[in-house]
Amino acid sequence: MIRPRLLTCAAAALALSFAAAPAFAQALTGDNVATANGDLVIHPVNHASFVMSWNGKTIYVDPVGGAAPYASLPKPDLILVTDIHGDHMDAATLQALGSAPIVAPQAVKDQLPAPLQSRVQVMANGQNATVQTVAIQAVPMYNTTPERTQFHAKGRGNGYVLTLGGKRIYIAGDTEATPEMKALQNIDVAFVPMNLPYTMTEEQAAEGVKAFKPKVVYPYHSRGSDVNKFAQLVGNASEVRIRTWY
DSSP, X not given: OHHHHHHHHHHHHHHHHHHHSOOXXXXXXXXXXXXXXXXXXXXXXXXXXXXXEETTEEEEESOOSOSGGGTTSOOOSEEEOOOSSTTTOXXXXXXXXXXXXXXXXXXXXXXXXXXXXXXXEEOOTTOEEEETTXXXXXXXXXXXXXXXXXXOOTTTEEEEEEEETTEEEEEOOSOOOOHHHHTOOSOSEEEEEOOTTTSOOXXXXXXXXXXXXXSEEEEESOTTSOHHHHHHHHTTSSEEOXXXXX
């Protein structure tokens, strides 16, 4: 009678250990881009918000909208914030997403509560850093059309170029087709905005893309714009991937 009792106890302990084990995070789904260190996965969320995973890291870009849009996604290892506007920066969302380090311009840090400020690594236009093993370059994002300069002054916000497994990923943020954008080189994937009055027209966005010729470009931050028109204007200069952002 002793042996069956021991087996029963062992089985119960094993069942308990399985019940107590934490659930594994769901793998990110989306477009795949091959890199030297495995695929980069790109998952649109909404408007300017999206999530990427690469080499075991999950990167959130401009997460807003509370925790709900991200509930089924892996938790962030790194968060990038481009600007102070509410469609890019939301303190409540950042607080809800855990304790990942945040890369942001000084203007963003200044507007966050103290507990979040302690997680921010400030980057200014032109600076380079490596955060969570991700190489990051901060690039200017701003308006150039006179009647739009009130929305995004040069130096306040950041676009970002990430280097992931030898691929260069450009996140434009809120910007027009600036000289700095047009001068970019060797960009493999670009996220380019177009909406008025805050960023630019489809024509301006296509002009910028045809200048720096990313291999792949995603139109995003495009509420009210015609992304199909943008794709036609870009033509063969880049592969345009239109995905569901709204």
